[in-house]
Amino acid sequence: xxxxxxxxxxxxxxxxxxxxxxxxxxxxRRKFIHESNLxxxxxxxxxxxxxxxxxxxxxxxxxxxxxRKSDLAAGFELALIFSDPNDAYxxxxxxxxxxxxxxxxxxxGQIVGYVRDLNGCLVEIASAMPxxxxxxxxxxxxxx
Amino acid sequence: xxxxxxxxxxGLAADLSNEVEAVWTSVSDRAGSYRVLPxxxxxxxxxxxxxxxxxxxxxxxxxxxxxRFYDVAIEPGMGFVGVRIRPGCFEKVLGFEPAEMANxxxxxxxxxxxxxxLKSLCMPAQDQAELVARVTDFVRQRxxxxxxxxxxxxxxxxxxxxxxxxxxxxxxVAGMHDVSERTVQRLVVKATGLAPKAFAAVLQxxxxxxLLRDHRLSAADAALEAxxxxxxxxxxxxxxxxxxxxxxxxxxxxxxxxx
Numbered sequence: 006x007x008x009x010x011x012x013x014x015x016x017x018x019x020x021x022x023x024x025x026x027x028x029x030x031x032x033x034r035r036k037f038i039h040e041s042n043l044x045x046x047x048x049x050x051x052x053x054x055x056x057x058x059x060x061x062x063x064x065x066x067x068x069x070x071x072x073r074k075s076d077l078a079a080g081f082e083l084a085l086i087f088s089d090p091n092d093a094y095x096x097x098x099x100x101x102x103x104x105x106x107x108x109x110x111x112x113x114g115q116i117v118g119y120v121r122d123l124n125g126c127l128v129e130i131a132s133a134m135p136x137x138x139x140x141x142x143x144x145x146x147x148x149x
Numbered sequence: 150x151x152x153x154x155x156x157x158x159x160g161l162a163a164d165l166s167n168e169v170e171a172v173w174t175s176v177s178d179r180a181g182s183y184r185v186l187p188x189x190x191x192x193x194x195x196x197x198x199x200x201x202x203x204x205x206x207x208x209x210x211x212x213x214x215x216x217r218f219y220d221v222a223i224e225p226g227m228g229f230v231g232v233r234i235r236p237g238c239f240e241k242v243l244g245f246e247p248a249e250m251a252n253x254x255x256x257x258x259x260x261x262x263x264x265x266x267l268k269s270l271c272m273p274a275q276d277q278a279e280l281v282a283r284v285t286d287f288v289r290q291r292x293x294x295x296x297x298x299x300x301x302x303x304x305x306x307x308x309x310x311x312x313x314x315x316x317x318x319x320x321x322v323a324g325m326h327d328v329s330e331r332t333v334q335r336l337v338v339k340a341t342g343l344a345p346k347a348f349a350a351v352l353q354x355x356x357x358x359x360l361l362r363d364h365r366l367s368a369a370d371a372a373l374e375a376x377x378x379x380x381x382x383x384x385x386x387x388x389x390x391x392x393x394x395x396x397x398x399x400x401x402x403x404x405x406x407x408x
Contacts, residue, residue, distance in 0.1 A: 016312065018305050059312035066359055068314030068376075073305070076325030 013083070014055040016062045016069055017124050020045050023056045026123045030100035031085055031093070031130075054083065072124040074103065082119070082127035090116040093130050102128070168238040168292050172285055174277060175229045182220040184399070186358075187351045187390050189214065189341055191239050191247055192231045193288075195270050195280055199228030204280065205273045209260045211243065213250035214342035216351060218392045230280045232288055236307050236348075237299040237340035242291045247342025266291065302326065303336045310337070310345070315352030316376040319345045354390045357383055361395055368395050 038045040043058035087093035108118030114135035239247040357375035377383040
């Protein structure tokens with residue numbers, strides 16, 4: 006048995022408002038919003054980011070702790086990759102994201118900052134992981 | 150016990166979805182009684198004689214928010230057309246607060262006295278379909294002409310209670326919205342007619358019922374997931390709110406819930 010990551014779905018109070026926020030704050034684009042306004046997908050490449058209305062959680066028989074801006078952030082984060090994280094951070098905060106930590110250089114060569122979105126969810130604003138040095142081919146012994 | 154076999158929820162016009170949770174119809178095929186369970190909702194119901202065409206003899210019933218079950222006597226051929234109003238929209242549709250009729254119903258003349266516009270529902274109708282259209286239209290018009298508006302904060306607070314299946318405490322909901330417990334109290338009473346604790350308990354009861362019936366969880370698993378301290382706690386709540394034990398679920402009609 007093997008699994009692959011299918012979707013990341015955040016339950017939110019207002020799907021439409023969340024989609025608009027992610028467009029304005031992070032420059033993502035909507036793939037679609039269902040006419041019920043209870044489900045939407047963003048155009049995020051291979052890993053789908055979706056938003057579902059809190060009513061969907063109830064309809065699915067789930068109970069959740071809803072994400073709210075004034076509450077303690079839930080224990081997960083979304084990591085979004087930008088070519089210029091410093092600029093992305095400024096734009097996100099200007100669009101209403103709550104600043105948490107300014108982008109800083111990490112020892113492994115990445116630039117990483119944090120904001121919270123309109124629902125209080127943690128969003129990491131980062132540069133891509135730098136390419137690692139190419140791995141040695143297995144058939145070459147190093148202690149020759 | 151129930152007329153679930155004849156109960157059906159109808160598809161909705163999209164422009165109604167903000168205030169109306171469901172439009173439903175039901176025609177009883179036998180004498181008996183129908184058990185109404187607390188669900189944190191209020192309904193406007195038109196009761197009529199389904200054997201009569203055109204329909205001339207209607208009774209309007211407004212059901213208030215309840216925290217305990219009650220049984221309604223039914224006769225064969227009794228027809229019902231109802232709209233279930235979403236929490237927070239009662240006042241917008243009916244013009245008065247749901248708290249005024251907590252744990253009670255307004256039937257016939259009492260309903261018309263509380264909301265005179267309901268008289269328009271009692272005009273003779275060709276058939277059940279016309280009644281459905283009329284009830285739907287009534288709500289649409291009332292909503293369009295109402296100045297009452299549920300605030301974004303009120304909507305968010307109600308949604309939080311729902312999303313958590315009634316498991317959040319009032320202090321949690323207050324904290325996560327950065328408002329006082331008194332504010333939460335006021336918003337919930339205004340929207341649902343029930344105190345927050347009672348509203349949350351009704352939601353928790355309903356979810357546990359679904360976990361047992363639809364998810365087919367064991368009583369122990371359902372009690373844990375629904376947030377009861379143990380099975381005995383869940384059983385006490387079931388007896389009080391539903392009049393039955395978790396081990397013997399009757400074939401009750403569970404309405405579809407949305408916040």
